[in-house]
Amino acid sequence: RHGLAAQLFGREIFYRDSVPSTNDLAKEMARRGAGEGAVVVAEEQTAGKGRLGRGWHTPRYKGLCFSLILYPPVVPSEAAQVTMLAAVAVASAIRDVAGVPAGIKWPNDILVNSKKICGILTELSAEMDKINYLVTGIGINVNQDLDDFPGELRSVATSVKIEAGRAMPRLKLLQACLAEFEKWYAVWLGQGFSPVLARWKEMSVSLHCPVRISTLKECWDGWAEDVDQDGALLLRLSDGSLKRLVSGEVTLRLG
Numbered sequence: 001r002h003g004l005a006a007q008l009f010g011r012e013i014f015y016r017d018s019v020p021s022t023n024d025l026a027k028e029m030a031r032r033g034a035g036e037g038a039v040v041v042a043e044e045q046t047a048g049k050g051r052l053g054r055g056w057h058t059p060r061y062k063g064l065c066f067s068l069i070l071y072p073p074v075v076p077s078e079a080a081q082v083t084m085l086a087a088v089a090v091a092s093a094i095r096d097v098a099g100v101p102a103g104i105k106w107p108n109d110i111l112v113n114s115k116k117i118c119g120i121l122t123e124l125s126a127e128m129d130k131i132n133y134l135v136t137g138i139g140i141n142v143n144q145d146l147d148d149f150p151g152e153l154r155s156v157a158t159s160v161k162i163e164a165g166r167a168m169p170r171l172k173l174l175q176a177c178l179a180e181f182e183k184w185y186a187v188w189l190g191q192g193f194s195p196v197l198a199r200w201k202e203m204s205v206s207l208h209c210p211v212r213i214s215t216l217k218e219c220w221d222g223w224a225e226d227v228d229q230d231g232a233l234l235l236r237l238s239d240g241s242l243k244r245l246v247s248g249e250v251t252l253r254l255g
């Protein structure tokens with residue numbers, strides 16, 4: 001065995017040296033019948049994908065990128081709950097293992113000291129309002145130094161090594177992430193989304209503060225008042241009205 005504390009998550013592991021994207025390989029493995037909690041992990045991604053059509057850079061041996069295959073018994077509109085659960089799990093793992101103050105920025109970025117240390121991308125296949133499979137991809141900046149990041153990211157990105165002041169074995173972090181993920185997934189299946197959402201709110205660094213939200217077309221300034229059951233952000237605008245924003249379409253900047 002591989003020393004994983006998790007029971008179900010990581011029971012099946014697909015390890016690769018280099019892949020275009022662990023999410024893409026995970027979707028293929030799901031179509032081929034991989035079990036619940038199967039994990040795809042790679043040393044590097046050559047075409048890692050981020051949210052909103054952006055890319056994600058995972059340099060060889062320095063970044064941790066993995067994707068979890070799940071078959072959650074919910075309708076597709078509730079899939080955002082799994083992503084929020086993933087954010088809680090990964091932020092907890094980073095806090096525990098690295099001892100750095102990881103927080104969650106809506107919808108599901110993990111920040112340390114206002115800089116991004118981890119991104120999460122969930123993709124799913126569904127038909128007739130039923131999820132066939134769901135893949136949650138997690139990219140954590142672990143042992144990057146500042147000059148490993150492309151110039152334009154140096155002011156907005158960070159890594160566990162930069163924040164903790166020492167390198168961290170990526171396996172240790174992966175183990176902690178899988179154990180936390182499994183724990184929170186069981187809470188979610190057993191008790192529903194409320195306890196997950198409550199913890200998400202506690203770990204959030206983008207609630208109850210002024211924020212700027214932008215889509216391709218529009219931009220709103222407001223007060224981040226709350227997050228609802230679907231993971232949508234409720235933004236209080238200056239005219240007093242409440243605007244509901246769905247994570248899929250917008251990015252948030254902390255004010």
Ligand code: BTN
Nearest residue numbers: 021023048049050051119137139
């Ligand atoms: C974002 O913040 O925009 C999301 C980044 C998600 C990156 C991870 S790395 C593992 C998985 N495979 C991918 O191609 N993307 C996700």
